[in-house]
Amino acid sequence: MSTQVSAVTVGDPAASSPSGKQASSAVQAVKRLATQPSTLIAIVIIAIVVICAVFAPLIAPYPPDQTDTSASMSGPTAAHWLGADTLGRDLFSQLIYGARTALIVAVGSVALAMLIGIPMGLILGYKGGWYDRLGSRIMDMADALPGLMVGFVVIAILGRGIGILIFAIGLIFCMNFARIARAITLGERKKLYVDSATVVGHSNTQIIFRQVLPNLAGPMAVQGAVFLGSAIKLEAALSFLGLGLSDDQPSWGGMLRFAAENQADHGWMVIAPGLAIVLTVLAFNLLGDGINDALSGRRHSRMKRSLIGKKVVVQAADAPAGARTDVASRTATVPTDTARTAPASPAAAPAVVTETAEPATASAVLNLCDLTVVADRPDGGTTTLVNAANLHVNKGEILGILGESGSGKSMIAKSALGLLPAGVRLESGQVLLNGKDLAAGSQKDHHAVLGGQLGVVFQNPQANLSPVHTVGRQMTQVLQAHHSMSRAAAKARAAELLDLVGVDEAPRRLTQYPYQFSGGMAQRVAIGLALAGEPEVLIADEATSALDVTTQAQVLDLLLNLREEMGMAIIAITHDLGVAAEICDRVAVVYHGDVVETAPVTEIFDHPGHEYTARLLASHPAAQDRNHTLEV
Numbered sequence: 001m002s003t004q005v006s007a008v009t010v011g012d013p014a015a016s017s018p019s020g021k022q023a024s025s026a027v028q029a030v031k032r033l034a035t036q037p038s039t040l041i042a043i044v045i046i047a048i049v050v051i052c053a054v055f056a057p058l059i060a061p062y063p064p065d066q067t068d069t070s071a072s073m074s075g076p077t078a079a080h081w082l083g084a085d086t087l088g089r090d091l092f093s094q095l096i097y098g099a100r101t102a103l104i105v106a107v108g109s110v111a112l113a114m115l116i117g118i119p120m121g122l123i124l125g126y127k128g129g130w131y132d133r134l135g136s137r138i139m140d141m142a143d144a145l146p147g148l149m150v151g152f153v154v155i156a157i158l159g160r161g162i163g164i165l166i167f168a169i170g171l172i173f174c175m176n177f178a179r180i181a182r183a184i185t186l187g188e189r190k191k192l193y194v195d196s197a198t199v200v201g202h203s204n205t206q207i208i209f210r211q212v213l214p215n216l217a218g219p220m221a222v223q224g225a226v227f228l229g230s231a232i233k234l235e236a237a238l239s240f241l242g243l244g245l246s247d248d249q250p251s252w253g254g255m256l257r258f259a260a261e262n263q264a265d266h267g268w269m270v271i272a273p274g275l276a277i278v279l280t281v282l283a284f285n286l287l288g289d290g291i292n293d294a295l296s297g298r299r300h301s302r303m304k305r306s307l308i309g310k311k312v313v314v315q316a317a318d319a320p321a322g323a324r325t326d327v328a329s330r331t332a333t334v335p336t337d338t339a340r341t342a343p344a345s346p347a348a349a350p351a352v353v354t355e356t357a358e359p360a361t362a363s364a365v366l367n368l369c370d371l372t373v374v375a376d377r378p379d380g381g382t383t384t385l386v387n388a389a390n391l392h393v394n395k396g397e398i399l400g401i402l403g404e405s406g407s408g409k410s411m412i413a414k415s416a417l418g419l420l421p422a423g424v425r426l427e428s429g430q431v432l433l434n435g436k437d438l439a440a441g442s443q444k445d446h447h448a449v450l451g452g453q454l455g456v457v458f459q460n461p462q463a464n465l466s467p468v469h470t471v472g473r474q475m476t477q478v479l480q481a482h483h484s485m486s487r488a489a490a491k492a493r494a495a496e497l498l499d500l501v502g503v504d505e506a507p508r509r510l511t512q513y514p515y516q517f518s519g520g521m522a523q524r525v526a527i528g529l530a531l532a533g534e535p536e537v538l539i540a541d542e543a544t545s546a547l548d549v550t551t552q553a554q555v556l557d558l559l560l561n562l563r564e565e566m567g568m569a570i571i572a573i574t575h576d577l578g579v580a581a582e583i584c585d586r587v588a589v590v591y592h593g594d595v596v597e598t599a600p601v602t603e604i605f606d607h608p609g610h611e612y613t614a615r616l617l618a619s620h621p622a623a624q625d626r627n628h629t630l631e632v
Helices: 024-033 039-054 091-127 129-144 147-158 164-188 192-199 204-240 252-261 267-296 296-305 409-417 444-449 473-482 486-499 519-531 549-566 578-583 602-604 611-618
Strands: 003-009 309-319 364-376 380-392 399-403 424-433 456-459 536-542 569-574 586-591 593-598
Touching: 024 267, 024 602, 039 267, 091 129, 091 164, 091 204, 091 252, 091 267, 091 380, 147 164, 147 204, 147 444, 147 611, 164 204, 192 204, 192 456, 192 519, 204 252, 204 267, 204 473, 252 267, 252 586, 252 602, 267 296, 364 409, 364 473, 364 569, 380 399, 380 409, 380 424, 380 569, 399 409, 399 549, 399 578, 409 424, 409 456, 409 549, 409 569, 409 593, 456 519, 473 486, 473 519, 519 549, 536 549, 586 602, 586 611, 593 602, 593 611
Parallel strands: 399 569, 399 586, 456 536, 536 569
Antiparallel strands: 003 309, 364 380, 364 424, 586 593
16 A cells, blocks of 8 residues: 655635534534634623523622612712612612513514514525515515604504503514524525425424424524524613603613703713623624534634644555455446537427337326416526426336436426425326326425325435434424324334445434434434335435435335335336446436436346437446546
C-alpha cells in the first residue's frame, strides 16, 4: 500500500469560506450556546429578571401598593433604595414587581401570536393555491398597519387591563409568525419526507402538525426570543402613554411615565426602569441571535474561517489493486447518469415512436391505461410530459421503468400515487388498482390507498424521513394509522420490520434519529416504513442511485427477498441498466414521455425491439473496449 502526503491551501476567503452546519440535535445546539459569551451574558440577565418575577414577594422589601406618606417623593434611603413616589410607594419594590408584569405580558402576547400565526402560516404554505394568495394579501395589509396604531384601536375598543394588553400585542405579532411559518412551509412541503408521509397514509392535518410543524421549532424559537423583547418594549411604550396598564398595576412603562412627569426635580427616577427595559430587551435580542447561530452553525463557520490561507497536510492512502467493488461481476452495468451518454438530441433519437406495450393480464395489480400528463404554461398552453402511457405490473412481479433523466419516469409514478407537483396535472387516462380507477375519484380517495395498498421509496434515503422525529415514532404512527394497534404493539411491529429489512439492534435503533443512520441503513428504514402498511405495490423511485455500489447491491437483494417473502409487486424506476438487468422481470423503456417498448428483461437486453432501446444499450462501454468511442 502506497501513501502520498500533500499540502493543500484552504481556498479564497471570499469565494470558498466554509458554510455553517445545521445543529443535528438539541444537545449540539446547547453546546454551541455554551461557547457564545454574549449569549451567556444575555441568559444571566434574563435569569435575573425571571427570578425577580417569580420570587417578587420574597425579594421586594414592600408590597407594591404599600404607602408611606413620610417618604413621599424622597430620594434613595436605607429604607427605600430607589426612593418613593408621591403616595410613598417604594420604587424598588415596583421595579421588582414590574419584572413580573413585563414577563407576563411578553410571554402571553408571544404565545397568543404563535397560536394564531403559526397554524395560519402552516395551512397557507401547505395548501397553496387561492388559499395562499388570499392569505398573503391579508398578511400584507395587516403588516402595513403600524403596530402601535393597532394597540391603540384595541385598547380604545376593549379598555385597559393586562389581558387586553396581551391580546393587543399578540395581534400585532401574529402576522409576523404567520409570514415566517408560511415561508418555511413552502420549502418544507417540497421535501421528500412530506411525500413519504403522504404515501404512507397520513392525512393533511397529520402532515401539517406532526411532520412539518416540528421543523419550525428552531426558527420559531429564534423569533419568539426576539419578539419577547419587542413585547416588553410595546408594553412599556403603551404604559408610558397611559394606554397600557392601570395605575395600580406596577410596570416599567408606568414608572417611566411617572419619572418623566417629575424629571425636572427628580431626574434620577428614570434610571432604574430605563436600564431594566434596555437590558432586558437587549438580552432577549442577543438570545435570539445566539439561538440562531447555534442552530445554523454560523458562528462555528466564522471560527473555521480563521483557517483560510493556512496550509493543511493531508495524507491519502491508495487502495490495493482489486479492492474496488464491481457490479459488473453481478450484472451488466452502465453509468448511472445515462442522460450524458444516451441519445438525448433529436438527431440521435428515432424519427417515429411506436409503442410495443404488452396487454394487461387478469393478475395485474396496478394498470395504467392511456396515461397523459401535462404541465400548464404561463401562456395558457400545455406541455406534454407523459403521452398515453400504458403500463401494468402483476402480483409478485418486478417491472422496471427505464430511461434517461427527464424522460418522464417519475411523472408516471407520481401520477399513479396522485402526487403530481403544482402546475402539472393528469389530463386523461386511468390508474386502475385492483380494477378501481383512482384517477376518477377525488384526491382524498386517491390518497386513502397510499401507505396501505400503495407504498413508495424515494431516491434520497435521508430526505425520505422526517429529521425531527425518531425512526420509531415515524414507524409507529404509520402502523397505528393503518392497523389500529396499541403503541406497545406498534413499537414491537416496528422493530420486526427493521429486523426484516436488515437493520441490526432494531429496538435500540428505533430511538435514534435519521441523521444517526448511514445512507444504506436510512434506505432500509425507508423501505421498512413503506412496508408498514403492507402494500400490494411498492414503487421504488431511483431507490439505489444515491448509494455506493456495495450498499446498492445489498438494497437490491433486499427488494428481491421482500418480493419472494411478501409476494408484492414492485415498480423499479431507474436509469441504471445494471439495476434493471439484476432485479426486473419486465422492463418498460420511456423516451420523452412515450413508452417506446415493453418486454421481458432478457428480450430487452438481448434483442431490443426499438431503435432508442438499442442505442441506450449501446451507450454502455464494455470493459474490453476501453478505447472505444461511445455511440450516440
